[in-house]
Amino acid sequence: MQSVSRNELLAKDPVLPRVAAGEEVVWINPKRRPSCEVLPSLPLGIADILDAEARLRRFAPFIRLRFPETESNGGLIESPLTSIPAMQAALEARHGIAIPETLLLKQDSHLAIAGSVKARGGIYEVLKHTEELALQHGLITLSDDYSRLAAPEARALFSRFTVQVGSTGNLGLSIGIASAAVGYRVIVHMSADARAWKKALLRRHGVTVLEYEADYGEAVKEGRARSDADPNSYFIDDENSKDLFLGYAVAALRLKNQLAERQIIVDEIHPLIVTIPCGVGGAPGGITFGLKQVFGDDVHCFFAEPTQAPCMLAGMATGLHSAVCVQDLGLSGVTEADGLAVARPSGFVGSIMEPLLSGEVTVRDEQLYRWMRLLEGSEGLFLEPSACTAFCGVTDLWQSEPGKAYLKQTGLQDCLAQAAHIAWATGGALVPEIEREKYRVAYL
Numbered sequence: 001m002q003s004v005s006r007n008e009l010l011a012k013d014p015v016l017p018r019v020a021a022g023e024e025v026v027w028i029n030p031k032r033r034p035s036c037e038v039l040p041s042l043p044l045g046i047a048d049i050l051d052a053e054a055r056l057r058r059f060a061p062f063i064r065l066r067f068p069e070t071e072s073n074g075g076l077i078e079s080p081l082t083s084i085p086a087m088q089a090a091l092e093a094r095h096g097i098a099i100p101e102t103l104l105l106k107q108d109s110h111l112a113i114a115g116s117v118k119a120r121g122g123i124y125e126v127l128k129h130t131e132e133l134a135l136q137h138g139l140i141t142l143s144d145d146y147s148r149l150a151a152p153e154a155r156a157l158f159s160r161f162t163v164q165v166g167s168t169g170n171l172g173l174s175i176g177i178a179s180a181a182v183g184y185r186v187i188v189h190m191s192a193d194a195r196a197w198k199k200a201l202l203r204r205h206g207v208t209v210l211e212y213e214a215d216y217g218e219a220v221k222e223g224r225a226r227s228d229a230d231p232n233s234y235f236i237d238d239e240n241s242k243d244l245f246l247g248y249a250v251a252a253l254r255l256k257n258q259l260a261e262r263q264i265i266v267d268e269i270h271p272l273i274v275t276i277p278c279g280v281g282g283a284p285g286g287i288t289f290g291l292k293q294v295f296g297d298d299v300h301c302f303f304a305e306p307t308q309a310p311c312m313l314a315g316m317a318t319g320l321h322s323a324v325c326v327q328d329l330g331l332s333g334v335t336e337a338d339g340l341a342v343a344r345p346s347g348f349v350g351s352i353m354e355p356l357l358s359g360e361v362t363v364r365d366e367q368l369y370r371w372m373r374l375l376e377g378s379e380g381l382f383l384e385p386s387a388c389t390a391f392c393g394v395t396d397l398w399q400s401e402p403g404k405a406y407l408k409q410t411g412l413q414d415c416l417a418q419a420a421h422i423a424w425a426t427g428g429a430l431v432p433e434i435e436r437e438k439y440r441v442a443y444l
């Protein structure tokens with residue numbers, strides 16, 4: 001950002017000087033509007049989500065064949081929604097607070113294949129691309145059983161094509177593993193933040209991993225340039241992909257059923273509060289978009305980011321979206337939350353979130369490890385540090401002045417005891433035991 005000085009940037013919203021100072025903040029989005037006004041004017045709608053869901057169903061027989069761990073779910077990649085009363089009590093005791101809502105954990109940390117939320121968007125986009133190629137080459141029709149796509153002649157076709165992606169780690173894992181399973185050649189461009197074990201795991205799947213000293217933005221740029229130079233290569237663009245976004249949005253339709261199964265009502269007096277860790281914005285943005293389509297104003301969505309890499313907050317609070325990066329505010333962009341180590345937000349996602357998102361909460365790295373240990377100690381569940389940012393929406397939101405004002409303004413304060421609060425756990429299942437051991441003793 002050459003045109004606007006740092007001081008001019010910081011003047012755009014009262015929260016920004018504190019964000020720039022690396023403080024933990026709660027920010028309420030002043031541009032949020034009633035969803036009945038907003039939804040009809042968006043470039044995507046419920047029909048697009050239903051289309052994505054139908055595509056995932058068509059692929060279920062193929063997924064089931066390629067990934068036997070999805071067998072019990074009929075080839076659908078979906079995660080459990082569980083209540084975590086022991087964690088809720090542990091958080092209350094640790095922070096000296098009362099949490100009136102019922103705390104739930106959406107365990108995308110335990111999604112099949114990729115062990116992270118990226119198993120939604122990433123795999124969906126690989127499958128969508130696969131369907132297009134397969135239709136073009138006459139391998140299937142829309143009404144066929146897609147398990148045909150696992151046949152040798154289909155694989156031979158896919159092996160002539162390359163899929164490439166830039167990643168801080170988890171997107172690369174998801175797209176790398178899924179693409180290799182379809183039969184593509186795969187190149188993953190990894191930023192400096194990516195953990196070594198993620199690169200090693202990908203290489204074991206036959207994926208080519210290129211490593212960069214630079215951050216995520218650079219890895220994406222390089223990857224895109226290389227892919228554009230090859231007519232048989234498809235680049236998955238985390239910053240702007242509509243398909244990725246819709247793959248994430250399908251989560252909302254599935255969640256609606258899971259809530260119903262648990263007899264959790266969502267309506268005006270039984271609100272749903274959701275906190276989702278945010279990196280470039282695709283995953284939390286897609287999920288929020290889906291949830292707003294399904295639950296309208298009865299759902300309140302908050303993003304959670306690390307204090308040194310709050311890129312979506314920077315984009316939203318300045319209104320500049322992808323025209324601003326966290327370094328413009330004077331922040332490092334460096335965080336232990338590797339899945340969220342993104343300096344510049346998606347402009348595509350930011351503009352869709354502008355009228356829908358309730359707000360943002362940020363948290364310092366060392367806190368993530370404490371919550372990670374607290375969850376493992378209380379519930380026996382392991383999450384990676386990035387995913388633990390979700391808990392700052394539980395502990396900090398309603399303790400803060402902006403949060404309290406939001407409760408009042410929305411009328412939420414009168415029904416908080418009937419509310420469900422979902423902490424969206426975005427990753428962890430694939431973290432090797434040796435890495436978990438390191439996390440368990442970090443910042444003690």
Ligand SMILES: *Cc1c(COP(=O)(O)O)cnc(C)c1O
Binds near residue numbers: 116118387
């Ligand atoms: C990628 C990721 C996120 C956030 O997704 P974005 O699309 O980058 O915003 C959150 N948590 C984990 C563990 C991730 O890997």
